[in-house]
Amino acid sequence: MKKLLAFVFVIVLGALIVNHLNENSLFTGFGDAVLADRVSDSYINRDVQGGQGEVIFGESQDLESGAANTVTAIVADYRSFDTLGEITVLFISSLGVALLLGQSKKRIGLEFRPNFMLKIGSRALFAIILMTGVFISIHGHLTPGGGFPGGAMIASSVLLLYLADDEFRAKMRGFKVLESTMGVLYILLGVVGLFITGIFLENFIDNGTLGSLFSAGMIPIIYVIIGLKVGSEISSVIDHFLSEEGA
Amino acid sequence: MLQIAAILLMMLGLYGLLTNRNIIKIILALNILEIGLNIFIISIGFVRGGNAPIFSSETTSSALIFVDPLPQALVLTAIVIGVGTTALGLAFAKQIYAKYHTFELDEMGEE
Numbered sequence: 109m110k111k112l113l114a115f116v117f118v119i120v121l122g123a124l125i126v127n128h129l130n131e132n133s134l135f136t137g138f139g140d141a142v143l144a145d146r147v148s149d150s151y152i153n154r155d156v157q158g159g160q161g162e163v164i165f166g167e168s169q170d171l172e173s174g175a176a177n178t179v180t181a182i183v184a185d186y187r188s189f190d191t192l193g194e195i196t197v198l199f200i201s202s203l204g205v206a207l208l209l210g211q212s213k214k215r216i217g218l219e220f221r222p223n224f225m226l227k228i229g230s231r232a233l234f235a236i237i238l239m240t241g242v243f244i245s246i247h248g249h250l251t252p253g254g255g256f257p258g259g260a261m262i263a264s265s266v267l268l269l270y271l272a273d274d275e276f277r278a279k280m281r282g283f284k285v286l287e288s289t290m291g292v293l294y295i296l297l298g299v300v301g302l303f304i305t306g307i308f309l310e311n312f313i314d315n316g317t318l319g320s321l322f323s324a325g326m327i328p329i330i331y332v333i334i335g336l337k338v339g340s341e342i343s344s345v346i347d348h349f350l351s352e353e354g355a
Numbered sequence: 356m357l358q359i360a361a362i363l364l365m366m367l368g369l370y371g372l373l374t375n376r377n378i379i380k381i382i383l384a385l386n387i388l389e390i391g392l393n394i395f396i397i398s399i400g401f402v403r404g405g406n407a408p409i410f411s412s413e414t415t416s417s418a419l420i421f422v423d424p425l426p427q428a429l430v431l432t433a434i435v436i437g438v439g440t441t442a443l444g445l446a447f448a449k450q451i452y453a454k455y456h457t458f459e460l461d462e463m464g465e466e
Contacts, residue, residue, distance in 0.1 A: 114373035122366040126359065138357050139403035141423060148400070148425045152408060153417050163417035165410040178408035178421070182428040194432050201439030205446040252409065256435055318410060338435075345442050349449070 151186065152178055166319045174315030174324035175249035183254070184327045184334075188309040191330075192294060195337060199291065202341040209348040216352050218274045230272035237265035245335030249324040255331040259338025266343040270350055278347055283340040290337035297326060297333075357398045364391030376460045378448045382441060389437045393430045400426035 129135050136142070143149045150156045154163055154172040163171060175181040183191055241261030248254030269276045298309040305312050316323030368388025375381050400423030406414045408424035448458065455463045 111374050114370055117373070118366045118370045121369070122362055125362055129358070138398055139401050141400060141402050143402060143421065143423055146423060146425070148423045151424055152421050163410065165412065165415040176410040178410075178424040179427045179431070182424055183431055187428065190432065194435055197436050198439045201443045204443045208443075208446040208450050250409075250411075252407070256431060342438075348446070 151182055154181070156186065163318065166317065168318045170315050171318060173311070173327075174318055175327050176319045176324075177249055177251065177254075180249045180254055180327060180331070181324075184248070184330045185311060185324075188298075188330065191334070192298070192309070195291070195294070195334065198338065198341055199287075202345050205345050205348050209351070214352055215270075215277055215347075216350050218271075222272055222274055227273050230268055234265045234269055237268065238262060241265065241335065241339065242332075245332050246328060247321070248331035248335075249327045250319065250321070255334030256338055258331075258335035260342060262335065262339030263342035263346060266339075267346050270346065278343060280344060280347055283344050283347075287337055287340040287344070290333045290340070294330065294333050294337075297330065301326075357401075358395060361391050361395035361398060364388075364394065367391070378444075378451060378458045378460065382444045382448065385444070386437065386441060389433070393433055396426045396430050396433070399423070 143152070152163075155161075157172060162168075165176065173181040173185040175185065238261075241258045241264075243258075244251075244253040244261060245255050245258030248258070266278055269278070301310040301312050302308045304310075311325040311327075313325040313329075315325050321328075365388055368384045368386075368391055371384030371387060372381060375384060402420060402422050405420045405422040408421045408427070410417075414421075451463075452458060457463060
């Protein structure tokens with residue numbers, strides 16, 4: 109009976125949503141969106157404050173936001189304050205996991221004994237995955253990716269060591285210090301921007317040429333900070349989930 | 356068409372949330388709901404024949420047609436927050452299992 113009621117409720121709600129979307133003149137069909145009508149047009153042309161002209165890869169200099177990746181320009185420059193809140197949410201959730209599972213000390217053992225080749229091979233792969241994560245964090249303003257995927261990759265390299273070596277235990281104290289340092293650095297960067305330009309988290313470094321590695325002002329710095337912070341947070345979550353109570 | 360499929364996925368997750376009494380399945384349903392919502396938001400910004408919103412040596416000028424970057428940036432935020440809530444929910448589930456030795460909400464407190 110309960111399942112039937114839930115089924116009817118879900119069907120009615122879905123039909124209502126679809127019906128309303130079809131009648132709404134502001135809602136365009138799939139693939140028919142016109143960007144010229146939207147706010148995003150100014151993000152792509154980098155003229156939110158007006159008067160920028162055409163943006164050309166490798167030539168345009170000192171744009172409003174110098175990142176070649178427009179999504180990064182929105183996440184880490186135009187809406188950087190939003191990202192600060194997002195990082196706070198992730199920090200609070202990792203804090204909650206640490207509070208709930210924090211008293212556990214011993215890590216969960218593996219069901220098999222890893223042999224020599226597995227241990228050495230996982231260490232070699234660990235270095236490659238870690239470097240890829242850092243690379244993706246640094247190149248967030250040029251290529252797809254950025255601090256959040258890069259941080260997840262860093263955490264996945266730690267997870268690999270946990271799964272392949274039964275004696276491995278990450279030094280959680282180091283991760284905690286790294287995480288809090290990166291959080292403080294992000295806010296400090298914002299405060300420095302507040303003093304120099306008068307706006308919190310405003311970019312105060314030269315934007316450079318669109319498409320070169322040393323461009324886009326603060327965005328690569330912020331994304332490296334985000335990458336290291338997210339990596340250490342997810343690593344500490346992994347450590348808490350893979351440990352059990354006792355001893 | 357993709358938007359209808361995304362709404363279907365959202366409703367599937369909502370149905371799972373309403374009917375399941377197992378903690379792991381509830382968290383799973385919450386994730387399905389969230390993925391459907393993310394696909395829906397992304398699909399709003401799709402432009403037929405548009406490029407990914409990244410300037411590169413292939414797509415050099417802002418005069419080209421690009422896909423809407425704003426929904427992608429918003430969904431990036433939503434994904435990260437989804438990871439946080441899932442981790443917290445699973446930590447709660449682990450603590451509940453350690454206390455009651457079951458994931459079923461109906462079997463708790465009967466000992």
